[in-house]
Amino acid sequence: MAVLRLLSASTLSAPPAQCLPAMAVLRSLSPAPAQFSTRSVLARHGCALPAQCLPAKADSAFTSSILPSTPASAETHQVVHTSSDSLQFEVLELVFSLCKPMVFKAAVLLNIPDIIATHGGGRSLSVEEIASYIAASTKKPPQLEYLFRLLRCLASYHAFTESRDAGGDFKQYKYGLTNLSKLLVQKENDESYAPLLLAIASNEMYTGWEHLHESVIEGCSAFNRAFGMGPWEYMSRYPKTGDMFNKGMATETRAVMASVVKIYNDGFKNINTLVDVGGGTGAALSMIVKQHPHIRGINLDLPHAIAGAPTLPGVENVGGSMFEHIPPADAVFMKWILHDWNDEDCVRILKKCHESTPANGKVIVLDAIVEEEDAAEKASLRRMALMFDMAMMVFTDGGKERTEEEFKKLFVEAGFQRYSITKLPFPFLQVIIEVSKS
């Protein structure tokens, strides 16, 4: 509360627009515990802290509590910092970080980004308006105050813009799309990340993560421990989950493949037949053949995955296992496949690729490479790759993200002679590894 007071006690009657998102965060923290200093909260949420946003004394003192600067009856308070402010806030954020995707998921399940995109006509909608559109599909009107609280929280993460007409109560708060929530609109939006959010924030995924610590002790897949079977078997038994996962993967595929087809354009030119091993819905292959219509594309995946794959121009869907047979082709494409498997299985897969391609054939691997420690400038990508590595620990039996040296060993053992690496621009984790037989 002290922080809020501080803002209202400043000379501002209407804060500048750039302060609004951060102020919304502060609002969502009300009543704010002592350690939530204005500067640390605002800075953490990316507000550039224009001078007029800050009360004059906010930065001066470093003592251990929030002290009234005037007698208790007065309205102004002095915010003070402790050296452990940031650390405590970081831990609190960490503890609650599990909730963030769930809050976003609720918005997607309520179709809020689509409602604003469809009915907002470029403007924001009030809580009441959003509620009425939700009610049209749920047949049960949402609780307005609950909806407002969800939207307010999301706005604090810049998922929506937030505004309010003077004098209106919470029902009059208005919410509009931001660049972030535009990525969650699903209708007529090939770039939507909503399917990936739903797949990753799914019940099964969270249940798998619950067992990570046991996985460390036992050296086994946490998912297997939770469900008694691996993810591919689970998805074949529960097609709804399989469908959700494949749609989520296709989302990521569309984003990264837009970059791959540009950067590796020449690499596809001399290929007449290309098999995408573990190609899921065929999304990657379809983007390649669209750019290179001379290529005959074969999408190989397990029968249950192929059953849910759409018919796409230039793509033949084939159900089967890569451990048994890979259809002959000039080249094999594998995106996010090797990281799913232990070294032994990877060599088996690569040997099958070797068998199914001609002497001048190649395998195009799209996977992350864990950079060595000294590549510090890429710290955020490295950290993301290491989080993917944790995901592999949870969901696969021995799958992992690998260093270049680890990949090299696999290629050599499978009988390949050469490989070259092409990097993709930020924010993509994967690199293109072209592996050749000669």
Ligand SMILES: C[S@@+](CC[C@H](N)C(=O)[O-])C[C@H]1O[C@@H](n2cnc3c(N)ncnc32)[C@H](O)[C@@H]1O
């Ligand atoms: C991580 S997903 C990658 C999907 C796709 N390549 C992409 O990046 O969007 C792994 C894929 O491997 C498939 N898969 C698992 N075991 C397989 C097998 N034995 N043979 C063929 N595909 C398999 C799964 O069904 C799934 O589609």
